[in-house]
Amino acid sequence: GAGVSQTPSNKVTEKGKYVELRCDPISGHTALYWYRQSLGQGPEFLIYFQGTGAADDSGLPNDRFFAVRPEGSVSTLKIQRTERGDSAVYLCASSKVPLGQGAGTEAFFGQGTRLTVV
Amino acid sequence: AQRVTQPEKLLSVFKGAPVELKCNYSYSGSPELFWYVQYSRQRLQLLLRHISRESIKGFTADLNKGETSFHLKKPFAQEEDSAMYYCALRGGGNKLTFGTGTQLKVEL
Numbered sequence: 001g002a003g004v005s006q007t008p009s010n011k012v013t014e015k016g017k018y019v020e021l022r023c024d025p026i027s028g029h030t031a032l033y034w035y036r037q038s039l040g041q042g043p044e045f046l047i048y049f050q051g052t053g054a055a056d057d058s059g060l061p062n063d064r065f066f067a068v069r070p071e072g073s074v075s076t077l078k079i080q081r082t083e084r085g086d087s088a089v090y091l092c093a094s095s096k097v098p099l100g101q102g103a104g105t106e107a108f109f110g111q112g113t114r115l116t117v118v
Numbered sequence: 119a120q121r122v123t124q125p126e127k128l129l130s131v132f133k134g135a136p137v138e139l140k141c142n143y144s145y146s147g148s149p150e151l152f153w154y155v156q157y158s159r160q161r162l163q164l165l166l167r168h169i170s171r172e173s174i175k176g177f178t179a180d181l182n183k184g185e186t187s188f189h190l191k192k193p194f195a196q197e198e199d200s201a202m203y204y205c206a207l208r209g210g211g212n213k214l215t216f217g218t219g220t221q222l223k224v225e226l
Contacts, residue, residue: 003161031212042122042204042216043162056211091162098212103169107214109162 002026004110006092012116013082021077021113025094032075033107034067035091043091049075050098082117089114120145120209124217131195132225139190139220141179141205150208151181151188154216157201165190165203175199195224 005024013019025032031050035043045059049069057067064082069075079086089112099105121144131137143149151168166174168181168188179190188205205217 033213035214035216040127040218042124042206042218043214045213045215048212050212056213059213099208099214100210100212106164111161 004092004094004108006090006110006113008113009111010114010116012118015082015084015117017082019079019082019115021079021090021115023075023077023092023094023110025073025075025092026096026108027073029094029096029108030072031095031098031107032069033093033095034075034077035093037089037091037112039088046077048098055098079115082115084117087115087117120149120207120215122205122207122215122217124203124205124220126220127218128221128223130223130225133197134194137190137192137195137199137222137224139203139205139222141188141190141217143186143188143205143207145186145207145209147210151179152206152208152214153177153179153188153190154204154206155201156204162204195222197224197226200224 007022033048034046037043047067048056051072064080067077091112092110093107095107123142153165154162155165156162177192181188202219204219206214
């Protein structure tokens with residue numbers, strides 16, 4: 001089957017605008033994660049969903065960032081009043097069960113959305 | 119707090135030479151350690167994890183709790199090993215903390 005799908009693959013927006021980034025996890029995966037990867041850095045955790053609820057949003061940098069997963073499948077990361085510092089690759093990952101459950105649990109990553117704020 | 123350090127941004131080796139990608143971590147409890155790999159124009163994918171104690175594509179990594187290290191090794195580098203490698207740690211929760219990555223370049 002298909003892996004984790006993220007759309008769009010590239011997004012260019014003007015400073016101050018609102019953007020939405022979409023993630024389609026692998027079917028049946030209950031856990032979904034968002035990460036942000038800035039140039040020259042490793043992925044940094046933003047938020048984790050178990051089902052429909054955000055179980056850990058400790059990585060969201062400020063209140064301009066928000067994410068939802070209303071039906072426990074597709075998730076949308078929303079960024080308000082974008083700033084140039086928000087430019088990065090936004091990665092989504094999913095796993096069948098949360099990473100902390102089961103020794104063999106693996107997180108599968110999408111290709112990412114490259115966001116450029118000009 | 120949990121932290122992963124990969125001291126080398128770039129590692130260049132010749133084909134057939136041994137490879138060691140360094141990873142050190144900081145975590146007060148018992149972590150789960152992973153190596154992820156990203157080949158050119160492909161998505162990030164799991165290479166191996168310490169609890170599996172297996173060899174994948176000839177790579178192995180041993181968790182050394184005394185030195186808080188999880189170095190990735192391969193005895194003979196192949197051209198297809200050229201990629202970006204990230205070390206990652208899972209502490210008590212469900213998130214991964216990644217290092218900054220090491221670009222491995224295998225030259226002919």
